[in-house]
Amino acid sequence: MSHVTAFPIAQKPAKPSAPRLHAVAAGEGDSRAIAVRSLRLGMSALDEVIGLLEGDLGAAFERAVETIVSVKGRVIVCGIGKSGHVGRKLAATLASTGTHAFFVHPTEASHGDLGMIAPDDVIVALSWSGETVELGDLVSFSRRFSIPLIAITCNADSTLGRAADVLLALPKVRESCPHDLAPTTSSLIQLALGDALAVALVESRGFTSARFKTLHPGGTLAARLKTVRQLMHTGDEVPLVPDDMVMSDVLIEITRRRYGCVGVIDADARLIGIVTDGDLRRHMGPAILDTTVQQVMTAAPVVVEADLLASAALEVMNRKRITAIFVVEDGRPAGILHIHDLLRAGVV
Incomplete structure (x- = not known):
């Protein structure tokens, strides 16, 4: 590395020649x-x-x-x-x-x-x-x-x-x-x-995004850096039914909740399916009330991890065109996230 004690300043050189555009008179041109x-x-x-x-x-x-x-x-x-x-x-x-x-x-x-x-x-x-x-x-x-x-x-x-x-x-x-x-x-x-x-x-x-969040605690950017865990509903708020429940009881559970869906769990409490309004419309008929939930549910539903960024969860929901998504840990439901939760948090 060179070491100098003086910094000679040359005169600013003339700008290199370039084709000039004609100035546009007031009121002329697009x-x-x-x-x-x-x-x-x-x-x-x-x-x-x-x-x-x-x-x-x-x-x-x-x-x-x-x-x-x-x-x-x-x-x-x-x-x-x-x-x-x-x-x-x-x-x-x-x-x-x-x-x-x-x-x-x-x-x-x-x-x-x-x-x-x-x-x-x-x-x-x-x-x-x-x-x-x-x-x-x-x-x-x-x-x-x-x-x-x-x-x-x-x-x-x-x-x-x-x-x-x-x-x-x-x-x-x-x-x-x-x-x-x-x-x-x-x-x-x-x-x-x-x-x-x-x-x-x-x-x-x-x-990392976690460090980014530390430096951006305010505004819309901070909202987008929230994690799913910070916004999801947990405990008794998560709509879940066992895989042997009949649809007459499942319909009551869906109506009682505000998510428009329920998750279906097996004997090991693992999430194996979901029943949405769309599933109900596809199977609507006189026999649906006596049908078991496994015959109506959509198996292997779309899920997210709890530590995923809320903005990333929003991208998944938009891409899959769904309004609610279950949050899992080790295959078991840990919570549920609704599009309205993202709206209230300012993520959208």
Whole structure:
């Protein structure tokens, strides 16, 4: 790793030439068409990044993940302007997915906040041009104290690009702004690469949904991170009948409950079937009242485990088009979950 005490700042180079779009006069053009054009430019840029990830960028990306995982300290994210906004989002995403991270404003760093950075940290610096003057002190500090530096820029030959230990070089893309000036497409691919980095770290660290829940105790996301065990009904609330019961008694049990179904258990208290409103309609006839439940039930019903996420249980219920599902442990019914329970908890 190189060590320098000075950080020469070059003049910001002229933006690479690109075909310009004609500005649309007020009241002219189709706003929807402009929106589609902007999004297509973004999609094209993302496709280009994907292509680069299959080559040199991919190798650098792997080194960036390895570098972050190997350090004992935090990830310090920094940037100015739109790159700074993207950096704040990256720091927040990292912090919420198990990587200790926070954003340091480069200007504030030059006025004392460098003291927030420790030798065991790693710095991720974002600058589209790679010549952002305000990053100078941060980069010099990283070189002086041998703090790993990961750069995200489109200019590999820039001051930032040359100083970095790991260079994530993005392609030079056309902004969707008609003047090719306002950061739009460039911000999109910076953001996408940052999210990809966060996701790769989630998998590298084995970050679980349980840990995710610990860091997200409020809001809709917290509801989706509840487990089936937290929402299911247990004990006497679970509608169960023995496998030798006649349907006249089963109908009373279904009517008495509010789930629209009953579970059928064998002599070992194992769940072997379910009787729903649909089963009743399919077998409706004069003889149904004297029929045993085994002749009417649907065998091997869809079930879930108690420690499954409520959001995952909802997906199963939606896919199977059912409104209630039994919860089992070792094949025995431990509870029942209704779609209304998920609605009340805010999971839906």
